[in-house]
Amino acid sequence: MxxxxxxxxxxxxxxxxxxxxxxxxxxxxxxxxxxxxxxxxxxxxxxxxxxxxxxxxxxxxxxxxxxxxxxxxxxxxxxxxxxxxxxxxxxxxxxxxxxxxxxxxxxxxxxxxxxxxxxxxxxxxxxxxxAVYGLSEVYGEKAAGHSVISNPGCFPTATLLGLIPAVRAGWIDPSSIIIDAKTGVSGAGRGIGLGTHYSEINESVKAYKVNAHQHIPEIEQVLGAEAGQEVIVTFTSHLIPMTRGILSTLYAKINGAHGTQEFIDLYRNFYAGRPFVRIRENGIMPATKEVSGSNYCDIGFSVDERTGRVTIVSVIDNMVKGAAGQAIQNLNLMMGWEESTGLHFVPMYP
Amino acid sequence: MxxxxxxxxxxxxxxxxxxxxxxxxxxxxxxxxxxxxxxxxxxxxxxxxxxxxxxxxxxxxxxxxxxxxxxxxxxxxxxxxxxxxxxxxxxxxxxxxxxxxxxxxxxxxxxxxxxxxxxxxxxxxxxxxxAVYGLSEVYGEKAAGHSVISNPGCFPTATLLGLIPAVRAGWIDPSSIIIDAKTGVSGAGRGIGLGTHYSEINESVKAYKVNAHQHIPEIEQVLGAEAGQEVIVTFTSHLIPMTRGILSTLYAKINGAHGTQEFIDLYRNFYAGRPFVRIRENGIMPATKEVSGSNYCDIGFSVDERTGRVTIVSVIDNMVKGAAGQAIQNLNLMMGWEESTGLHFVPMYP
Amino acid sequence: MxxxxxxxxxxxxxxxxxxxxxxxxxxxxxxxxxxxxxxxxxxxxxxxxxxxxxxxxxxxxxxxxxxxxxxxxxxxxxxxxxxxxxxxxxxxxxxxxxxxxxxxxxxxxxxxxxxxxxxxxxxxxxxxxxAVYGLSEVYGEKAAGHSVISNPGCFPTATLLGLIPAVRAGWIDPSSIIIDAKTGVSGAGRGIGLGTHYSEINESVKAYKVNAHQHIPEIEQVLGAEAGQEVIVTFTSHLIPMTRGILSTLYAKINGAHGTQEFIDLYRNFYAGRPFVRIRENGIMPATKEVSGSNYCDIGFSVDERTGRVTIVSVIDNMVKGAAGQAIQNLNLMMGWEESTGLHFVPMYP
Amino acid sequence: MxxxxxxxxxxxxxxxxxxxxxxxxxxxxxxxxxxxxxxxxxxxxxxxxxxxxxxxxxxxxxxxxxxxxxxxxxxxxxxxxxxxxxxxxxxxxxxxxxxxxxxxxxxxxxxxxxxxxxxxxxxxxxxxxxAVYGLSEVYGEKAAGHSVISNPGCFPTATLLGLIPAVRAGWIDPSSIIIDAKTGVSGAGRGIGLGTHYSEINESVKAYKVNAHQHIPEIEQVLGAEAGQEVIVTFTSHLIPMTRGILSTLYAKINGAHGTQEFIDLYRNFYAGRPFVRIRENGIMPATKEVSGSNYCDIGFSVDERTGRVTIVSVIDNMVKGAAGQAIQNLNLMMGWEESTGLHFVPMYP
CATH class of the missing domain: 3.40.50.720 (NAD(P)-binding Rossmann-like Domain)
Known part of the structure; x- marks a missing residue:
């Protein structure tokens, strides 16, 4: 062709x-x-x-x-x-x-x-x-033939890919969701200010826009639609001393009893055939470096029977899957091309 | 004298x-x-x-x-x-x-x-x-005259100083506590291994020992005693690319209705007269760099009325308040010296 | 084809x-x-x-x-x-x-x-x-049809690409060459040791193997052949807190009088048609981030009339042009393929 | 008293x-x-x-x-x-x-x-x-009783402490001096600009103000006075991804034949009784982390018989010995107090 x-x-x-x-x-x-x-x-x-x-x-x-x-x-x-x-x-x-x-x-x-x-x-x-909301692995089919796509935010991408399968399956209580996100500094853009000054950021970590980040309503809108009920989340963004990467640690109460391996299987089924989501083995959590420069979102799980909660860790490169990479993935879907066209970047390690 | x-x-x-x-x-x-x-x-x-x-x-x-x-x-x-x-x-x-x-x-x-x-x-x-458990600001008076003191862990120090006043006051639901901790690499010690290799850590963040960190039972033991009931927490430790510092983000459901300023006042009263805990103003969250090299623990608060949860951010230098500094503070208390003797280190900024 | x-x-x-x-x-x-x-x-x-x-x-x-x-x-x-x-x-x-x-x-x-x-x-x-010494832009034509290629070291690659045109032209005094190189930690490999421990490297810079680095004779062998006389250089390698990248600062006495723009023109002519060497404009020096993840070697110049010396700054990604990328470039040359085949990686910025 | x-x-x-x-x-x-x-x-x-x-x-x-x-x-x-x-x-x-x-x-x-x-x-x-030029270890005695002291620049401090003993002894050729300096970002101050943006600096190294840094004439003024003749140096400053610290690598031709140990002995004699200059053992080079937060200047040497050059490595914390610490040392000297009064900071390691 x-x-x-x-x-x-x-x-x-x-x-x-x-x-x-x-x-x-x-x-x-x-x-x-x-x-x-x-x-x-x-x-x-x-x-x-x-x-x-x-x-x-x-x-x-x-x-x-x-x-x-x-x-x-x-x-x-x-x-x-x-x-x-x-x-x-x-x-x-x-x-x-x-x-x-x-x-x-x-x-x-x-x-x-x-x-x-x-x-x-x-x-x-x-x-x-x-505008079609272009979370590619979940709503990608809606993009085909459309003229305007709204590319998801970086925090919502990591967070929603980590939560939607469990929410849709009804395995977690949507009212219990707490999202603790850590981002590299590139997410703040190239504009200058004390908040991105090297000497202020290096060798430090801080929380910012606590309970006030504009990505909160985006996450809530999508999870609400998936859950079929209003969802309100606790979300904290943290700035850490690195340039690229987001790691989102997701906490929720489990409905009923599902072990770590069950979560892994649920997600592997959900994302079957989608090349850019990789589910880790039981006992292994992903690091942001393992997706750096690439369009992957890697996800790991730990169910704690003591607390009845699941901890889900989802990582992306905020500049790629969290921005430009997913935008191109959406272009591919919009144009009817293979989803991964032009996106075969292997993570740059180390 | x-x-x-x-x-x-x-x-x-x-x-x-x-x-x-x-x-x-x-x-x-x-x-x-x-x-x-x-x-x-x-x-x-x-x-x-x-x-x-x-x-x-x-x-x-x-x-x-x-x-x-x-x-x-x-x-x-x-x-x-x-x-x-x-x-x-x-x-x-x-x-x-x-x-x-x-x-x-x-x-x-x-x-x-x-x-x-x-x-x-x-x-x-x-x-x-x-052995007296030497969380100085809370149990310091027990150290006087004793012969053996057990110095708290780094994560427990940041976490417990951030939670005890609210738990003791009954303002938060102990069963709802989630602790998301971020640490610099010095906490792992000077031993060598792939887990502390520069090229593996730099430009990356990862979760480790999820739901399995040995500091979990230490936190639970203390919070249980404070709450007068068994307390089981969800705790995740993350390794981030910096040498020193711990930031612990603490999440809990509020019992009743208490605003951010109320939390600030509660904690200021609790720690009145203790020189090494500093409570931030409403709207300000601490960064680890602001305590680097010093024995301070700085704490900030954000109550979210939408979710009924409080987010508490507690920062320390893991090597000082999280280890050697608190140990000397405990020596001071044990010997009957002024608590801050020899510990007047101003944070090294930047 | x-x-x-x-x-x-x-x-x-x-x-x-x-x-x-x-x-x-x-x-x-x-x-x-x-x-x-x-x-x-x-x-x-x-x-x-x-x-x-x-x-x-x-x-x-x-x-x-x-x-x-x-x-x-x-x-x-x-x-x-x-x-x-x-x-x-x-x-x-x-x-x-x-x-x-x-x-x-x-x-x-x-x-x-x-x-x-x-x-x-x-x-x-x-x-x-x-074994053909595979400094591609200089000796690449010798690789065609050969069975064994020796890929240059990372420091020699940055250094020799920065020096050979001036040495070959006779514009600098070979006996005056001083090379001050700075490298990211990935060059030390994945083996573990105190020398690559994160807490030892971060927020620090040090010189190592001073006057004893095994890349010294490699540089001298090539420069000697280019100069038609024995060349002995002073070379210092420094480890700096980053993962990838080499910046080599090269100092030499100028023979006669050549200005910055003349050096630029000499090098542009020398590397004409070679896609992976980029010569900067007068007044602009390259940073390692500007070649990160790519096969480029970027070079800038400053002639100081006060001292009669030229300062040449040459940057590469040590893992790409300094290792794997040049190896593939050599494969291309060996096989008779276009030199840049499969190497169209745009630097990852930031 | x-x-x-x-x-x-x-x-x-x-x-x-x-x-x-x-x-x-x-x-x-x-x-x-x-x-x-x-x-x-x-x-x-x-x-x-x-x-x-x-x-x-x-x-x-x-x-x-x-x-x-x-x-x-x-x-x-x-x-x-x-x-x-x-x-x-x-x-x-x-x-x-x-x-x-x-x-x-x-x-x-x-x-x-x-x-x-x-x-x-x-x-x-x-x-x-x-104004008395307050390079404390060399000109400190001139400060006593004076009303105005000019505190040396950060690069000149590291550089001059590393060169003056050899220049004064006539052991190196002043016309051959090349200074390759690496600095952390705090030296650029707290003002904002693209040049100190975290994402631009992290994972990168660059040279700046090549042959144009305002510390050049300061170095030349002092070395000229020490040598008793005009001295013109080649100096390059590099910005590296760390907050604090300067490492200055100093190159010069040796007059006659002096080995590494001779240089060590010369410097130990020169700085005898001065608490803040530490000369390393033969074969050991200092790292900036080894002086971080302190007023020390640590110096190491390597004589290369092959080239007849000595390589001297001098490290300081740019904020302390390179600025505030030496300023206080000068206050001490001005006021007739013990030189090290109030400056007993142990380097913060790691």
């Missing part, structure tokens, strides 16, 4: 999400990055912002003009801060472009919830309705 | 705990390290094992002979692996020496519980009974 | 060099890893040693038997400690296998020099003569 | 240098910090900028008014960016205050040289003449 090349534009190309999309798309057989856009640096070469792309991508950054993008691209990746996509996506769709949005703007179906957690005006109801 | 100098011996002086005891004791006005012991390196200078002590400590390592120790020392710090202290402490006490044990051998009052979690033979019941 | 698949065996597959060969070869269109060998772990699955390879490589480790290897492979990569290859390579060649040796055994043409620096018996003179 | 307490003010107290002065001065028996000043945050508590100082320093930040400072302090430490001290020092001296300046403003005796390297207007010639 011969594929035409799909031309991709990246908005927000001077951020880490943009750079990662470029890294991954260079390996994609059916896609070519033809256009990189930035609200601030237009007219300069991309390799000026990212010297690691010297001789690899020779494009200049362009201002964001939907009609001009249409001349050069078929699909647009939005790797932009909150607030941009709500306004920009409709204008791109009008031009007949397809959109994969990596921001949080189109994830929450209820605009009021968005407004509460993001402290911004939401996208239109129509826009929110159109 | 004039003090005689108390002479201190350190067993296990070639480990990190031993080195930290030496660092701290150099600043102690009433104590002098006169004797450093090691089962493996006797006859070599300590600065051969630890070049950073060149010109500071000029002692040679000696073999462990209680009678010989008695000639040189008044008090012995045991910074030894599990199993040593159970056997060595009675022999030191026989010589009339005082003992502060930093290992886990004397912490669990029930020998059978020790055997289950440590997979070793326990100390004698008599020994276990004699 | 249709290629048959070349079957590759990897000896030393449980080390970091072996893992990196596997990561890279998974992306190679004409090669398949059919056989992984280890002296110590034969009979166990490779993913037991390297969980990150779960579901990616399902091979079992095998003992090292040349005749058995011949059944499964066409080319053998030796990612082994010093001493193995000297003995093993002739036995593999006898079987008609091609060999790419990543160890130091076949790099030094004079066995006596090897013996002096490696403190081991050298390979046979015949073996040393057969 | 009874000491009155000397009252200290710190200008620039919201920077890392200010925080380190506070950490160290808390242990000083004859000094008390009475006043913390900041151009930007006056009116807020210092612990708002630095939560690690909670309950330790309860001062509020004040605006910089020399007359008001005079009411509260006897000596002023200036931990300020370039340009502040040149203007502020004379005004403080007028008030009868003593000044220890940690900035570069008063180090270069020739204003024109300052202007060239700092791109700013220099301090007055009179001011430059008054």
């Amino acid at each position: 011969v594929h035409d090349i799909t031309r991709a534009a990246i908005v927000g190309a001077t951020g880490y999400g943009g750079a990662e999309l470029i890294r991954l798309l260079q390996a994609h057989p059916h896609t070519e990055v033809t256009c990189v856009l930035s609200s601030s640096s237009s007219g300069t070469p991309l390799s000026g912002s990212f010297p690691h792309l010297t001789n690899i991508v020779e494009l200049e950054l362009e201002a964001i003009e939907p009609a001009a993008v249409k001349e050069k691209a078929d699909v647009v990746f939005l790797a932009t801060p909150a607030g941009v996509s709500a306004e920009l996506t409709p204008r791109l769709l009008e031009q007949g472009l397809k959109v994969i949005d990596l921001s949080g703007d189109l994830r929450l179906k209820d605009g009021a919830v968005y407004e509460k957690w993001y402290k911004r005006s939401p996208a239109s109801d129509d826009m929110l309705e159109q | 004039v003090h005689d100098i108390t002479r201190a011996a350190i067993v296990g002086a070639t480990g990190y705990g031993g080195a930290e005891l030496i660092r701290l004791l150099q600043a102690h006005p009433h104590t002098e390290v006169t004797c450093v012991l090691s089962s493996s390196s006797s006859g070599t200078p300590l600065s051969g094992s630890f070049p950073h002590l060149t010109n500071i400590v000029e002692l040679e390592l000696e073999a462990i002979e209680p009678a010989a120790v008695k000639e040189k020392a008044d008090v012995v710090f045991l910074a030894t692996p599990a199993g040593v202290s159970a056997e060595l402490t009675p022999r030191l006490l026989e010589q009339g020496l005082k003992v502060i044990d930093l290992s886990g051998d004397l912490r669990l009052k029930d020998g059978a519980v020790y055997e289950k979690w440590y997979k070793r033979s326990p100390a004698s019941d008599d020994m276990l009974e004699q | 249709v290629h048959d698949i070349t079957r590759a065996a990897i000896v030393g597959a449980t080390g970091y060099g072996g893992a990196e060969l596997i990561r890279l070869l998974q992306a190679h269109p004409h090669t398949e890893v059919t056989c992984v060998l280890s002296s110590s772990s034969s009979g166990t699955p490779l993913s037991g040693s390297f969980p990150h390879l779960t579901n990616i490589v399902e091979l079992e480790l095998e003992a090292i038997e040349p005749a058995a290897v011949k059944e499964k492979a066409d080319v053998v990569f030796l990612a082994t400690p010093a001493g193995v290859s000297a003995e093993l390579t002739p036995r593999l060649l006898e079987q008609g296998l091609k060999v790419i040796d990543l160890s130091g055994d076949l790099r030094l043409k004079d066995g006596a020099v090897y013996e002096k620096w490696y403190k081991r018996s050298p390979a046979s003179d015949d073996m040393l003569e057969q | 009874v000491h009155d307490i000397t009252r200290a003010a710190i200008v620039g107290a919201t920077g890392y240098g200010g925080a380190e002065l506070i950490r160290l001065l808390q242990a000083h028996p004859h000094t008390e910090v009475t006043c913390v000043l900041s151009s930007s945050s006056s009116g807020t508590p210092l612990s708002g900028s630095f939560p690690h100082l909670t309950n330790i320093v309860e001062l509020e930040l004040e605006a910089i008014e020399p007359a008001a400072v005079k009411e509260k302090a006897d000596v002023v430490f200036l931990a300020t960016p370039a340009g502040v001290s040149a203007e502020l020092t004379p005004r403080l001296l007028e008030q009868g205050l003593k000044v220890i300046d940690l900035s570069g403003d008063l180090r270069l005796k020739d204003g024109a040289v300052y202007e060239k390297w700092y791109k700013r207007s220099p301090a007055s010639d009179d001011m430059l003449e008054q």
